[in-house]
Amino acid sequence: MTALSPIVEDWFSAKGWAARSHQLDVLAAERAGHSVLLIAPTGAGKTLAGFLPSIEDLIATPHDGLHTLYISPLKALAVDVARNLMAPISEMGLKIKVETRTGDTPAARRQRQRFDPPNVLMTTPEQLALLLSHADSARLFGNLKRIVLDELHALVTSKRGDLLALGVARLARLSPHVRVTALSATVAEPEILREWIGAPVAPRPAVLIHAPGGATPELSILASEDRVPWAGHSAAYAVPDLMETIKRHGTTLLFVNTRSQAEMLFQNLWAINEEALPIALHHGSLSVEQRRKVESAMVGGNIRAVVCTSTLDMGIDWGDVDLVVQIGAPKGASRMLQRVGRANHRLDEPSKAMFVPANRFEVLECEAALEAVAAGAQDSERPLPGGLDVLAQHILGLACAAPLDADATFAEVTSAWPYREVSREKFDRVLDFVSTGGYALKAYERFAKLRKTPDGLWRIANPQIAQQYRLNVGTIVEEPMLKVRLVRARGIKKGATTGPIGRGGRMLGEIEEYFIDQLVRGDTFMFGGEIVAFEGVVETEAYVSRSFSQNPKIPSYMGGKFPLSTFLADGVRRIISDRDNWRALPDQVREWLELQAFASVLPGRESLLVETFPRADKHYLVCYPFEGRLAHQTLGMLLTRRLERARGQPLGFVASDYAIAIWCASDLSALIRTGRFSLDQLFDEDMLGDDLEAWLDESALMKRTFRNCAIISGLIERRHPGKEKSGRQLTMSSDIIYDVLYRHEPDHILIEATRRDAARGLLDIERLGTALKRIRRHIQHKPLERISPLAVPVLLDIGREPIFGEGREAVLREAAEDLIAEAMGR
Incomplete structure (x- = not known):
């Protein structure tokens, strides 16, 4: 049994707690000179496990300068962990100095930290790279004892992970005895991550420690009496149900996949918030001040709901969250497990989460995700070779x-x-x-x-x-951003600034330059929980004033869209292909699949359904690979090139996470029937060679x-x-x-x-290659006289005009009704 120091032992006793076995295992491994990868569910005390060796070491041997470097994927996570760590340090009466260093930290403090560092520094991969570029980095890190990498799975699959790995290798050279403790709740292949952290700090191998699992989460899918849309991503139909859900719970986190969805959902909720419940908005484009204000309100228990993006989905313990709501399909089982863990945050009690699909295909994806989360399945990505x-x-x-x-x-x-x-x-x-x-x-x-x-x-x-x-x-690499500043509705005349604009106003956050480029003065849009009117641009700042427009635009952001994971894609194919899986589906979705089986055929789990049909003056090819938007966009491009060579006269295509639709001037059904080209040749995986290069x-x-x-x-x-x-x-x-x-x-x-x-x-080439191998000689062609029910959602994406607000949903609903009537021959 690993012994704790009397100070720490007394602290646990005063709290009525006892150190968990995995926390003591981490401490024992560190004392033996090993690096550690700890896999533990939310609420298992990962943060304390990560810092317990530092606290024990600093009690036993007081240390001048930097002892422990903590690195997280999120600025907000670094701030939160610092807050949670300082409480036990203070309660133990220890003189351990803890500070954060992010892009939001004042420059004067960052400068001071290089010469007078704390014992524990919480930071990000970018700030580590910045510190390593200074001539005094050898002095700063020369006596570093420990590195704690939080939510490692979220870093290692991106170029931020590459930068971090190189930074850790440099730290191991500057301080040869440094050890790494990595923390994560969701890892599909932990052995790879164990090797990842152990590589630069050899020769002793890293130790893998698994904490016991927590209570099984309570999961559900919203059972709305309203009609689930055929297409769209706003989930506007569910807003009344969501407001009632918020009223029934103490604090609710409503996760969305993009900042645009966050802005729109917040406005929709606020429009029916007759009781004026405190509801907030949190995403990466908002100002630091606004995000910190929301976070403080959550810690103080002064907020009922927060509409947020991934800025709050990792490791953060902002007060008592009763319920997590995922708006739209989660796109990945590991990501959803991570978000589910934000609720409750206590190991022995179940977290509660609810899925709210935005359209009918997403109902299937949510059902697959519900089964995956209940089974504890993981589909996090593997680390790739460095850039x-x-x-x-x-x-x-x-x-x-x-x-x-x-x-x-x-x-x-x-x-x-x-x-x-x-x-x-x-x-x-x-x-x-x-x-x-x-x-x-x-x-x-x-x-x-x-x-x-x-x-x-x-x-x-x-x-x-x-x-x-x-x-x-x-x-x-974000799209070029402009700061958004709130001012009174005057001040920009012929490129000059006058009145209040000259001194600026309250900073709301940042917005992508290309969106602002589309606006003219007086255009209105949603931002930071407000409806604002565009006044003009001066240098790198966009000036806006408050507006009461009933039809504001919704800022679109180039980033923030998650790809559908391979794991969930297979789950969707499995649900569709077997009628026994339909029992859990809502009646309207089950009827939709029944209509598909009547009018056409259902896609198989290992095969590819290809439908061809005429519509208006064009001929359509619709297929259902269920491999995600990135792979589908690439496949659509390559298919149109091949159709051009086969004289199919393709005119365009559209791709969703679930399907691809190509429209042509030639009769595709006739070309296939007469043998002018075969679908096996059209979908042959050799398209990933010369066709892809060209x-x-x-x-x-x-x-x-x-x-x-x-x-x-x-x-x-x-x-x-x-x-x-x-x-x-x-x-x-x-x-x-x-x-x-x-x-x-x-x-x-x-x-x-x-x-x-x-x-x-x-392009998702590797995934596309795997899919093409899977469907080889398993392509099912179904020539039709009209559009099928399953093709309705993807055809709704064709030629969509940029309609904003409630008008967009109305247009989609009307178009869907027209298309389904057409599919049924009415």
């Missing part, structure tokens, strides 16, 4: 701190799990890119960021490079992906002292460089990085 653009950024950051030795840096980089298989030849190519820009860009001095000195070390070319690096560090070469996707890689690698810089490039400027710069490289150096390291990013993330 070369991230490696370039990291190398430059190391050189900003001190001259680097190529051999030692290569050994350090390959100790990080994502880069363990990087060859010396590829590393040298990345190093050459950082130092010269590559062969095609060598003539331009601004791309020469490193210089080799006579002693064989690589140094930054000038001090301004370090300043630029620190302004642009990070791997999150499409990539012609598409704008490569340029957009290249822009992101160029920004991350440091080739193009978004921020400069006192100013920031606009979206147009970034696009122009990256497009010009892409054309030069593609023409003169097609094997450039950034072109290679771009192709890999396009294949692994934006």
